[in-house]
Amino acid sequence: DTAVSQTPKYLVTQMGNDKSIKCEQNLGHDTMYWYKQDSKKFLKIMFSYNNKELIINETVPNRFSPKSPDKAHLNLHINSLELGDSAVYFCASSQYPLFNEQFFGPGTRLTVL
Amino acid sequence: SQKIEQNSEALNIQEGKTATLTCNYTNYSPAYLQWYRQDPGRGPVFLLLIRENEKEKRKERLKVTFDTTLKQSLFHITASQPADSATYLCALDRGNAGNNRKLIWGLGTSLAVNP
Numbered sequence: 001d002t003a004v005s006q007t008p009k010y011l012v013t014q015m016g017n018d019k020s021i022k023c024e025q026n027l028g029h030d031t032m033y034w035y036k037q038d039s040k041k042f043l044k045i046m047f048s049y050n051n052k053e054l055i056i057n058e059t060v061p062n063r064f065s066p067k068s069p070d071k072a073h074l075n076l077h078i079n080s081l082e083l084g085d086s087a088v089y090f091c092a093s094s095q096y097p098l099f100n101e102q103f104f105g106p107g108t109r110l111t112v113l
Numbered sequence: 114s115q116k117i118e119q120n121s122e123a124l125n126i127q128e129g130k131t132a133t134l135t136c137n138y139t140n141y142s143p144a145y146l147q148w149y150r151q152d153p154g155r156g157p158v159f160l161l162l163i164r165e166n167e168k169e170k171r172k173e174r175l176k177v178t179f180d181t182t183l184k185q186s187l188f189h190i191t192a193s194q195p196a197d198s199a200t201y202l203c204a205l206d207r208g209n210a211g212n213n214r215k216l217i218w219g220l221g222t223s224l225a226v227n228p
Contacts, residue, residue: 004156008140041219043157043202056215090156099206099214104156 003027006091006105013081014113020077021108023091031055031098032074034066035090037107043090049074050096081112116140119203123223132193134222136186136203143205144214146186147177151200151221158209160201161188193226 004025025032032048033056048056049068063079074091078111091105118137126132136146144165149157163170163179163186170177176189190197200221207215 003133040220041200042220045215048215097146097214099162099216101159101162102148102157102216103159107154107156 003104004091004093004103006089006108008108009106009107010111012111012113015081016101017081017092018077018079019081019110020075021089021091021110023074023076023105025072025091025093025103025105027093027103029093029095029103030071030075031094031096032068033092033094033102034074034076035104037088037090039087046077047074048098071082078110081110083112086110086112117203117205117217117219119177119201119219120222122221123225125225125227126193126228127192128226130141130193132190132197132224132226133177134188134201134224136182136219138205141184141205141207141217142181143207145206147204148175148177148186148188149202149204151202157216158200193224195226195228198225 006023029048033048035043037043045062046068052068065077068074088107088109090107092102094100094102114186116139120135147162148160151168161170161177163177165181174179178187200223202221204216216224
């Protein structure tokens, strides 16, 4: 059983396109996250949802829009993709509060050409 | 500015030895510190969490210390094995008091255990 799953695993697209990444967790957690890991391997939080409510929204361009239809799902939609968006995007989940251990998905490697 | 530093150089050790990884931080007062392992092409995997009022935590061959005076955590793997080769990340909580204390991550230290 996969605890945190993401689709797709790889995403290659042209600049200017719009794309979505989906995430699902079956751990019963109430908090989910999106992280970006760049080429230098720096892991930076982008968003966090608790019980479908946005609680962390870092200084991320508004081309990035998360959506949480329910506690088990957190999707990330990216408009007008730019070269600098190329990175690995990780979804994670945890019990609330946020300092609890986090469970990560396998990552989505996004390449913008 | 707030900063987390981990050994920037990769650590190479011989199988059976103890690996010691360092996590230093400045301008934080974290209440919790976590260590994760990340293998190439995969997401981080949680290893240990230590609270500010705990000096040391152990789990099998792993040991973590947390010195809030030195602003440092040490992560030890005893009797290391080639399968321990990975990148190890430390993460600290920060933010306002309360439950929305998000994690801030170090860049990680790459460990290679040679047979």
